[in-house]
Amino acid sequence: MNVPSPNGRVAAEPPSDAAGVPVAVSLRGVRKVHGRGDSAVRALDIGDIDFFGGTFTAVMGPSGSGKSTLLHCAAGLDRPSAGTVRLAGTDLARLSETALTKQRRSHVGFVFQAFNLVSALNVRENILLPSRLAGTRCDRGRLAEIVRRVGLEGRLRHRPAQLSGGEQQRVAIARALSVRPDVIFCDEPTGALDTGTAAEVLTLLRQAVDADRQTVIMVTHDPVAASYADRVVFLADGRVVDDLPAPGVAAIADHLARLGARGGVSS
Template sequence: MIRIAGVSKTYGKGANAVHALRDVSSLFPPGTFTAVMGPSGSGKSTFLHCAAGLDRPDAGSVQLGDVDLAKLNERKLTELRRARIGFVFQAFNLIGSLTVRDNILLPARLAGTKADQGWFKQVVAEVGLTDRLHHRPGELSGGQQQRVAIARALVTRPDVVFGDEPTGALDTTTGGEVLSLLRRVVDQHQQTVIMVTHDPVAASYADRVVFLADGRLVGHLDHPTAAAVADRMTHLAEQGAVRC
């Protein structure tokens, strides 16, 4: 599981300081799908970066299982991310000169390990890429490229997969297919997925939505529907306008 306790993060100093996160605590049990939402500037990206070990909080702790990420040096943190954390980004972040197969296997290669070939074949089949392994990213549609990114995130059997607007660059139909794939990964393989999104429809695929505003955790919604998420986001936006 991922446990975030009392996490704060500030960028800059003095009058120019930006308090991106303020004493945020949350728990993400294994085998769950969580969406993270909030208005622009609410701290969503910083939350994801701290939870995934891409950035270090100024205060508080982030634990992956029984490991406190703050106690790891950069080398150990890099090794942990390669072995236990998967990433899916809006821009896919594939290497254009590599085939689909080599892009998927890249995390194992960087970690100096060999991927389980049985698991590799299963993942490739489940994301629908069996007949695309020798293609390069430029020969694929946007949805297919995101499927490659999801397979790459899963190939090392990580403890958690983080998604940063994974459907933001996709059309509605293709985005729905990618979200359905992430939902199946959670339901069939008990994978833990934490996804930052601005889209209420995307959030409705999750088990739970947590909401951020002004760097603080301001609520959550279990078993979300797109309408309920949109309503909550509207209220957050209105509250922000009143504060301004």
Template structure:
């Protein structure tokens, strides 16, 4: 597919093995008459075992897309399906259980509890779900993220990159269908960011997980298989086999050629709701 063809595609094509599907998702804040449109009829499919980056100018709806896809917010209209299950049909309790069991999260701010050790932070989602952590599974994820020798340390005793590795291990321990990252390298220096991105790439290639990452960084986006671009709450197109240069060129064009939304406005929310 050429870059021109990718740019013209409002609904990026995926294969039949979709783990996540958003169909005509619309999210409006503030009511239907004078509301602000954050997502304006987004349709998107994510293949199992893929790494997708989501990018766009400020206010394009990136975080809102992630929140709706992860079941943190309910769309105003449209559907979100995880492994074929309609998230909109679930009660709040069932949705919370689904997030604990089948979705992993990695945030810019790490969201670790300072009083807990590495191993206790990693196993927290399991304990909150009333499940006893399997020792072998916990050791496996700690080994995968390179922290097997730090299991008894607390966050204050770790570097920023190591703390983010703890967050990734926490996301992996439940063997989720999808891992969502909201600017996961935003608080890291270049070296630690590269290590964390390499780990996410490894999680996809070796563990077969699906990763969706919101980022503003073209270098980070280039670790993905595909970049999906948003503008004013709509999909402006997608880019396969991205490089930092091609991603940066796309972002420059999007800033100069915004995609109009239904009412000419777009916004997103930066506040992540409580997960557990």
């Protein structure tokens, strides 16, 4: 769903090199292959890429270009077939499944198109779920600030079924912010929302970067949604084919059109 571009915002250019700049997520020689032998399908062959702390990156490309696979590998939801992923300074390949789960709970926030809220829990309980699973307490002042920021003050006792789609996504963003993660990964966070609501959600993500120096990595198909980011990484056939600082809606749309004209891509 297309959303209005942020009026008058000038995105900060991402760092041109890593000197003195914190790297939130680093991928080195990462490949992901599904299947074996003649039936093997290369989903990702990303090589080397860094995502810098305190920046907003959009990941785009044709359907099947490897966007979600990149996000899943970077977030530790899936293990690559080759290469290394370092998140918050930790090599994820060295972690057991239990340790990997703890790493995600402590250092990662997620916002998905389908919201992924627990229907039996109210808004407050959904926001606090990551802290509860990690066995930690969320600072009450922090919780109040997050709730105020996402505009859910009067909805804390409501369950997801009593909320609009936009409100549910606000709960998901508040849940992601509640643990002060090193990185917030978003997979098509505005795909199920109307135009105005999508703009509100993207503004919240933008504010998380600008106000809190959070790191946001967002997979999206929408050029206008991507225009909220500081940097847009374009994928095709599982590889990075372009990496541009705040290119603007027209340039993003043009890049996507040219990638689509290239034809078939991997799954």
